[in-house]
Amino acid sequence: MKKAGMAMVLLTMAVFHVFSADDVVFSEGFDTPEAVAKYGPGDGISFVPEGGAGGSGCIRFHRDTVGDSWLLIPIDPAELRGRAIQVEAMMKAEKIAKPSPGYMGPKLMLNLQSPGENSHSEQEKVHGTYDWRKFQVFAQAASDVEKAVLAIGIQHGQGTLYMDDVKITLVPTGETEAFVPPAAPLPTRTKYRGMMSGYDLREADIRDFALDFGGNLLRWQLLRGKADTSTPELYRAWLDAELDKLDAVMPALKKYGVKVAIDLHGGPGTNQDRFLTNQLSWDVPNQNLFVETWEKIARRYKGNPMIYGYDLLNEPREDNYVYEPDGALEWNRLALRTAKAIRAIDAEVPIIIESAKGGGPAGLKTLRPVNLPNIIYSVHIYSPHTYTHQGITAAGRESRVVYPGSIDGVEWNRDKLRQTVQVVRDFQLKYNVPIFIGEFSAIAWAPGAERYLEDCISIFEEYGWDWTYHAFREWTGWSVEHGGVFENQFPVENSPRKQVLKKYFERNRE
Template identity: 20%
Template sequence: MKPFITLFTLFFGVAASQAQPVIYKDGTTLITGIWSGAGGGGTANLAEVSTNSPYEGSLHYRFDYAYTGWWAGLGLNMDNWGADAPRNLSGYTHLRIAYRGLTSGQTLTVQLRNNSDYGNSVVIGGSASSYTVVDVPVLSLTIGSPLDISAVREIDLSVGNAETGSGTVYFDAIELVNGSTGSEASAATWARANSLHTGLNTANWLEAYWLMPFNAYPETGKYNRANISALRDAGFDAFRLPVTFERICPTTPPYTIDFDQTAFHLVDSMILWAGLFDFRLIIDNHHGYPLTDANYTTEIPRLKAIWAQLAAHYDDLDPEQFLFEVYNEPTNAISSNNFRTVAAEVLASIRANETQTHSVLVGAAGWNSGGELTGFTPLDDPDIIYTFHSYDPFFFTHQGMSWTDPPYFPAMSFPQAGDVEGINQLFDNVKAWSDAYNVPVCLGEYGCATSADATSRCNWIETMTGAFHSNGFSGFYWDAISPTDAFGFYTGGVVSETMVIPCFAAAIGLYAEPLAVEFEDMSIACRDGLPVLNWSAFHSNEGDVFIVERSENGRQWETAGQMRAVPGSYRYEFTDKVAAAYYRLSARYPDGSKHVLRVQTADCGAPEPELILFPNPVSGQLHIKMTGDQKQLTAVRIMNSSGMQVLNRVSAGGFGHAALLDVGNLPGGVYWVQVQCGDETIAGQRLIVR
């Protein structure tokens, strides 16, 4: 346990035996004076009133405001304007406040002050039609700031998030409390987080819902085996797969997912490639429908239903290699406090529908900002990796883009005064938050516009990677291959060492060292029904070892054998003792690192099972039969020409090696029949119904 948490525990023990310190509640107050103001020559009025239904007791504060300069605010003084000593607010985990009001689009923030020492400004929430109670972590109010929680003279509240605005907000029941600080991460999740080193998002692919109106979703060829293999060889050992699950799933109960859609087949491809090329994969729910403070409670059942099915569908994936992410970038329309409620409900749905515990990524509101994360109370689950995104400074990293609002931010250089310090301070604060709660953090997205000048792009990528590397975070770059109007760093989108921008490769750690092995070729032949692997390679180091692995599905691998490498050029031969469908050849170096050299299929075992449909064409009864040494049929699915499932028959006990189905009710046309044998799906066959 970290020392900071130990300190919290000591505080908790002391505070638990005391009356909770009330700042303003039920006739008790520490407030000795008030002030208010508004930007741009606006108006502001703060008063203690008994009307308009206080949250508790007979009084509460009412703040009326109108501003034109992004801000209206107030202060609650607690030292009699300097005549008394500052207040000691230490010993508690959260500052609790009840509030009601604001205009839609505005946010309420809180900040503590001691003379010229200010704490952090932390978002409490957005507009609320009834009194809402929010617990703000005390840690978030002070982390990385000069303020000492044991010496506080003033509590400041601010309204903002829009350039102009007006409205009314009430607040009441301000006190310090001890609440949940969430769970520390398990050893397993710490190990999984630490295995995420050099990451990349497969961007603008399966999350690109904007292609749907043009019937162009999903773009099947944007990422394929060849460029994923090339990116893996470049040094990326973890990929984040954004998928717009919510927009390819029904929006009305019971929210049943059709897993036969093309997008899910492409997800399966990435899962297969993760097995073939040995990388970690985060399956990310991206570009979901907006969550707001007004709608989040009604959206929870839909999100829980979707994740219940996703968790069950992907339950068999190895938790050491595959991770989930519940929701990408909740915006400022929902507070982190309310999004925490959403995340907790979704997480419970995942846990209830998996048989092995996967680590799950969760971020805070504010588009997964780091500032919001430091104000987030961890969830009561030990298997979470917390995530944040950083495109700071935003107007620099998004300059010249056609899709921003407004489009085409003007050209800027990097760094400007304070840019580097601001980035480093944010990352230091996130690291302090991670240490305090003993939970892992990763940088889920970062990227810089292709339209920025070359020198500034290099300056930025070096600053950003330095910030997350020095704090021990993994980082996932957003979109390496899009050459224009995006963030790519491969010239022309061609993934090769000769086409990468050198400063990006150096900063991220790509093509870092020449391989000790120069791989030449590999083939697999069959001898007496067993696979024989032949390969040639040149080795320059002593102590290297070739590892041969086998797999039946490309996902679960076991070691078939090892061979010590011979220095210089040499041809190797390895005969496996059993026949498998896939073989993976890797080189393991003396430092323990491993590099995948080649993945290849083999066909030395029993004959492939064959699916037989008769009669075909058919007008009534359809006979389905499997030949070959195959498990019995357990499921039959029929899809129409649009890919929609029209018939699904499942037998827990199995149909045997043949099944009889009545397809007479299907309209005439062309269909696709797919069968499942045990846990293996067999390639389908075309069927014509008359």
């Protein structure tokens, strides 16, 4: 097999090229001694004639003691920029010891390096002895990736590993036309300021939110909670019940002038971690149900002036994705497909798309903009996580983590926060699209939380981004109406954090 090339992906501020089919950018079967030798000598590396998965040659990596026996193969980064990538290989093992740390050992890894980011995407770790089986790795390359390296073999491990049919494929984008930035100028002033909705809000809560706090936007969570949504029928029934709850407060929302961003906080078949991020389902029927869900919501709320936007999925993740030509879609293509389905029903209500790195800012480096009208791009800000989530995670249980200050060896202050969201600002300016900060917060007992919120909001306001704080009358640990510690929260009057929010909510009255 020979290495295959492709035209460079050209990504500009105005348009990106369209690829409708998968492209192979690297392919090696190690069928001959020369095929092994051309990647350079290495400890314990040899050619095995007729030892491959299909009876042809293959490459062998061997270590009697713990150490390295691997190849680092440069890949032209220009061929990967702005694309979803699948790396695959056939692998066979003999007595591969379980290493420490666990990410060592048998290795099929793509290392992508871009300014400020160094990612290592690698295969599922299987140790011991096993016959030929296919392993796959999914990665997203940023448009500014500067270096790409394919690593194969054994890293800091022991045993024997055979590899064959190593391939890097670019996943189709799904676009049928080039992206054209919207013509409308970017907003220069924040228009909507609010909070995440809590559980079972009633008219009195909406009144308090609008009149006491001064908010004009709720990011309305459609929460699965403990509901059984394990079948399509159960999921549809859960969805109907959640939408009925929203409809019940719609008169109050209209009365007090509060818009809602409908947030699908749990998708069909998605796996949620403790922070309620959504690992996408790679089951095609579940993805069909995801699209169907948004078609139902769009039909129900089309023309409703109180809908700020349709937030497709809370904090999506695409771990362990495997590309198949007729299989499930990674987030970029699934978001595109869903947005098109909504636009076929509702041409007006904005569609909100979050990044596939759990909604984090860095995910915008690999999020592809959608060539449809009225699209808003959203991220969540919990940086540094050690500070914002102290007590929930192990951090902060023994001694409090203070902001501003040194956190995890980094000096965190307003300038560092601005640096963290620069990737968001860059995305906005590059594609001329609006930004919505769907979540940000600091836990109630975090020292300096009011300063943290002030610094975050002042940056959002400077850039004209709409925002919603997490959260209003949900868990008391996030509540600005409560204080305390992780083990015990209690109501407080006019906390410093609430004062910060109300200061900016006053601008909603201008």
